[in-house]
Amino acid sequence: MSVLEVNGFWWKYRSYVGAENPYTLRDLTFKVNKGDFFGIIGPSGAGKTTLCYALTGIIPHVFNVPYGKEREHVKGEIKLFGQTLTKVEAVTDGKTGKTADKIVGMKQTAPRVGLLLQDPENQFLRMDLLHEISFGMQMLQLPESEIEKRAKEALEVVGLGSLWPIADLVHPNELSGGQKQRAAIASFIALRPELLVLDEPMSNLDPEGKLSIIKAIDSIRNQYDLTIIVVEHNPEVIQKYANKVLAMNNGQAIAYGTTEEVYSQSKLFEENGLYASDITRIGWQSGLSYQGRVPFTVDEMLEAFESKKETILTDIEDDPPPENAEEIISIKNLDFSYEDGTQALKGVNFTIRKGEYVGLIGQNGAGKSTISKVISGLYKNFQGEAKVMGLNLRDRKVIQKIPCYVGYVFQNPDNQIFMRKVYDEVAYGLKNLKIPQQEIDQRVNEALKSVGLLAKINEDPMFLGKGEKRRLTVASILAMNPKIMIVDEPTTGQDFRMSEDIMDLLEELNKSGTTILAITHDMTLVSEHTKRVIVMHEGSVLYDGSTRGFFADEVLLEIAGIIPPMAVRFSHAYMKKHPSSPCFINTKEWVTALNHQEETA
Amino acid sequence: MANPDDNARTEKKYVRTFIFSMRTGTPVEKLHVITKVFMIVAFSILTLYMFDIPVSQGGPDIIGLFLMMALTFILLAISRTAKYLVTSYLVLSIPVLLAQFFWWLFFSESLPGAKMTFYLWPGFLPIGISTVVLVVTFVLVYLKTRSIFVSLTPALLLWWFTVMPSVLSYSPLATWFKFPLGGAYSFSLPQWSAYVGFAKALGYGVLIYTSFLFLLTTRDAEIGGALRQLRVSFRKAFFVMLMFRNLNTILLDYESIRMAQVARASTVIRSGILSRMKDLAYVSIPLVATMIRRSTEMGVALYARGFEASKGMTDYKETKRLSSIDYMIMGILVAFLIYEVILGHSITALFVR
Numbered sequence: 001m002s003v004l005e006v007n008g009f010w011w012k013y014r015s016y017v018g019a020e021n022p023y024t025l026r027d028l029t030f031k032v033n034k035g036d037f038f039g040i041i042g043p044s045g046a047g048k049t050t051l052c053y054a055l056t057g058i059i060p061h062v063f064n065v066p067y068g069k070e071r072e073h074v075k076g077e078i079k080l081f082g083q084t085l086t087k088v089e090a091v092t093d094g095k096t097g098k099t100a101d102k103i104v105g106m107k108q109t110a111p112r113v114g115l116l117l118q119d120p121e122n123q124f125l126r127m128d129l130l131h132e133i134s135f136g137m138q139m140l141q142l143p144e145s146e147i148e149k150r151a152k153e154a155l156e157v158v159g160l161g162s163l164w165p166i167a168d169l170v171h172p173n174e175l176s177g178g179q180k181q182r183a184a185i186a187s188f189i190a191l192r193p194e195l196l197v198l199d200e201p202m203s204n205l206d207p208e209g210k211l212s213i214i215k216a217i218d219s220i221r222n223q224y225d226l227t228i229i230v231v232e233h234n235p236e237v238i239q240k241y242a243n244k245v246l247a248m249n250n251g252q253a254i255a256y257g258t259t260e261e262v263y264s265q266s267k268l269f270e271e272n273g274l275y276a277s278d279i280t281r282i283g284w285q286s287g288l289s290y291q292g293r294v295p296f297t298v299d300e301m302l303e304a305f306e307s308k309k310e311t312i313l314t315d316i317e318d319d320p321p322p323e324n325a326e327e328i329i330s331i332k333n334l335d336f337s338y339e340d341g342t343q344a345l346k347g348v349n350f351t352i353r354k355g356e357y358v359g360l361i362g363q364n365g366a367g368k369s370t371i372s373k374v375i376s377g378l379y380k381n382f383q384g385e386a387k388v389m390g391l392n393l394r395d396r397k398v399i400q401k402i403p404c405y406v407g408y409v410f411q412n413p414d415n416q417i418f419m420r421k422v423y424d425e426v427a428y429g430l431k432n433l434k435i436p437q438q439e440i441d442q443r444v445n446e447a448l449k450s451v452g453l454l455a456k457i458n459e460d461p462m463f464l465g466k467g468e469k470r471r472l473t474v475a476s477i478l479a480m481n482p483k484i485m486i487v488d489e490p491t492t493g494q495d496f497r498m499s500e501d502i503m504d505l506l507e508e509l510n511k512s513g514t515t516i517l518a519i520t521h522d523m524t525l526v527s528e529h530t531k532r533v534i535v536m537h538e539g540s541v542l543y544d545g546s547t548r549g550f551f552a553d554e555v556l557l558e559i560a561g562i563i564p565p566m567a568v569r570f571s572h573a574y575m576k577k578h579p580s581s582p583c584f585i586n587t588k589e590w591v592t593a594l595n596h597q598e599e600t601a
Numbered sequence: 602m603a604n605p606d607d608n609a610r611t612e613k614k615y616v617r618t619f620i621f622s623m624r625t626g627t628p629v630e631k632l633h634v635i636t637k638v639f640m641i642v643a644f645s646i647l648t649l650y651m652f653d654i655p656v657s658q659g660g661p662d663i664i665g666l667f668l669m670m671a672l673t674f675i676l677l678a679i680s681r682t683a684k685y686l687v688t689s690y691l692v693l694s695i696p697v698l699l700a701q702f703f704w705w706l707f708f709s710e711s712l713p714g715a716k717m718t719f720y721l722w723p724g725f726l727p728i729g730i731s732t733v734v735l736v737v738t739f740v741l742v743y744l745k746t747r748s749i750f751v752s753l754t755p756a757l758l759l760w761w762f763t764v765m766p767s768v769l770s771y772s773p774l775a776t777w778f779k780f781p782l783g784g785a786y787s788f789s790l791p792q793w794s795a796y797v798g799f800a801k802a803l804g805y806g807v808l809i810y811t812s813f814l815f816l817l818t819t820r821d822a823e824i825g826g827a828l829r830q831l832r833v834s835f836r837k838a839f840f841v842m843l844m845f846r847n848l849n850t851i852l853l854d855y856e857s858i859r860m861a862q863v864a865r866a867s868t869v870i871r872s873g874i875l876s877r878m879k880d881l882a883y884v885s886i887p888l889v890a891t892m893i894r895r896s897t898e899m900g901v902a903l904y905a906r907g908f909e910a911s912k913g914m915t916d917y918k919e920t921k922r923l924s925s926i927d928y929m930i931m932g933i934l935v936a937f938l939i940y941e942v943i944l945g946h947s948i949t950a951l952f953v954r
Contacts, residue, residue: 137915140911
């Protein structure tokens, strides 16, 4: 039985100023059946979020269209549970007898349909968890006893049952990243929906957080016979859980079919900048196949490889660490507590030398952002010793000068763009440093050129795309010529191509001498770009050493609560059978090793 | 054996309010929002009334105002929010109250027959103790800040305050030379002005801190529940609730935006007040952009939970009854109102007599 039927659907947003907007959704046709785990993939700007809005009736019933232009903005039809959700029809007014085009269909899809957006914080409506979960039920006017029963049950289903006794005291923003998403899911589960639409529900979470959320979603699907539609960049999630996939670009469907069918098309992924898992990329590039298709999982890859029974490259050389370079960051016995008494850092020790590219990793709440803010002079009340370029950060006068040496690119670009012109935005920091105008012009031009935004120098940053905004924030810091650059989650919410661009840029900067400290949850990125990792765990440094050394140690990974990238997991599985094999940590290394085998053969 | 649920509740010591957090399990947490609103209203009436008690009847009721201030701070201390108020908003509110005091001092209407005691401009340039104050202040502040503007402002202010008494005292010790420079311009300052000015500042202080007490110790569910008890429709109640709830979000957004600004060297070079104000104005660009994005997503969240189609709303653990503490505080306030406003008495007058 089909839950959703989309037939030749087109949509364009109304324009309030200037020219008409182009169509965001173009001629989409697909079907979602009851019990499906339906994946939607596509690069940024493909129209995925707009599609989620259309599938839940928000488009066009909330984001409306100009009167008389219904047929121009909405074409085709969407059916939900067998009834029309959205369609334009000529309707005759009973009183006047005049016929006019009208958007018809279900005006309200709740509670049968739930929609969870990327950032749960923006969806929270109340100041305590209990009322956050109960809000929808209160709207449904369920009796108090039923609300209580369902709220408790929903929290238990998403694994937050332990919070029930204090649910009325906990503010949703006090929860960790993963708990916030679970709470948001619970608020819909309590409404007993038949269809749950999730728009990138895991993008801000650490790997383990992601896994627990997706497991929770899948178990709920089985328990309540739910249909799930999920927009997700993470290919592992889609490949493991989805039975059907719609790939989109520029508002159009570029592929639609079973997960196996879609992920077999390597060209489609390369041309459209879509994320594919490490295993799939290794499969494509080495030609290994499992049951006639590219392998999806570590086990499938191992089977595909073992069936060939051939040896691979057994040697791998790491670059030597820059031991003789000067110490640029030095942290000794550092403790830090927040105003409410929460101790965020306990006895942190590490040294970073000039020219290093270090990955700072750990679960949500491990202390990564806190230590970075201490290094960049934003958090002052710490205990212990912190030195940057030999300057003591306990000295208030030194702290004021730190932005001249340490550049901090924050996670959310929207919170760090202050000006209405790209030029002014990059020049902002330079003007604060009272740099002569001529030099400002030169530095702004250079910085914008290196991030590929020079052509947009006179534009308003508000109208830049997501990836462009991210690059602009990097340029703004770059122009200040920092000796150390701290980048907080450089690739979150970015598509494959944007992430690659940012990472290439950081690598270039590193080659030209800038020390880089990248805070990230993206382990594939860590394995591909950093030679050294500092692993934070519950406010302390758990491991500080080579990236390979960390990923090779399964016990450490377990303690840190970090799920390594698939390429590493494949290595672990392979090493169990071939203990002498080195631990290859990324796709590139695996492909080199496998192709070497072919060359030798 | 202790109930684990009770343990969890005991361990959760603080709960978020509209701005900041308050201690759980205190009598203030149990206060009904209606009591807090009644307190603001009663204090407003009392304050305005206490200002206007004529000098002939003993003047403004300073002790009454002090009592109101004390009650506010006791409640703030019980809820453990006083420290937060002192370290954040008190710094901002004191200059405002001082400005209020001086404004009153200089620009209040004079009472008939009042003795003139104040010059804005004495008509000559006095050289004396005031000049020494000017030079010393300027040099000391300049050595510390190296900014002419920053040093001149306090120096001139102090100079002006020392000029007036030295001119008025006509003491040859205070004023060594006089350079005649145009006519004198004077203000008549009634004898009671300083007293009334102080009462005004204290009264407005009471109103400011009582409003903070409300924001520091109230949560959205309380407002929603109280409005529903007052028969306000659930949609209106919800939007009032959402408005207050967003205060908290805006404060958090402001903090992260300001941090990004500091990271872009906004505090590296000590800049003037004008450029600091400009920086504050720049915060508004990302702040407004974030607020617009949030409000769009909140609209979507409301739709997704059935708010638009809903015909009503079940009350679930939002409304609460007035407790004995509420009755006690309201009783004190009513007694105070009757004593001061209806009977026309003043607590200060009791002591003065």
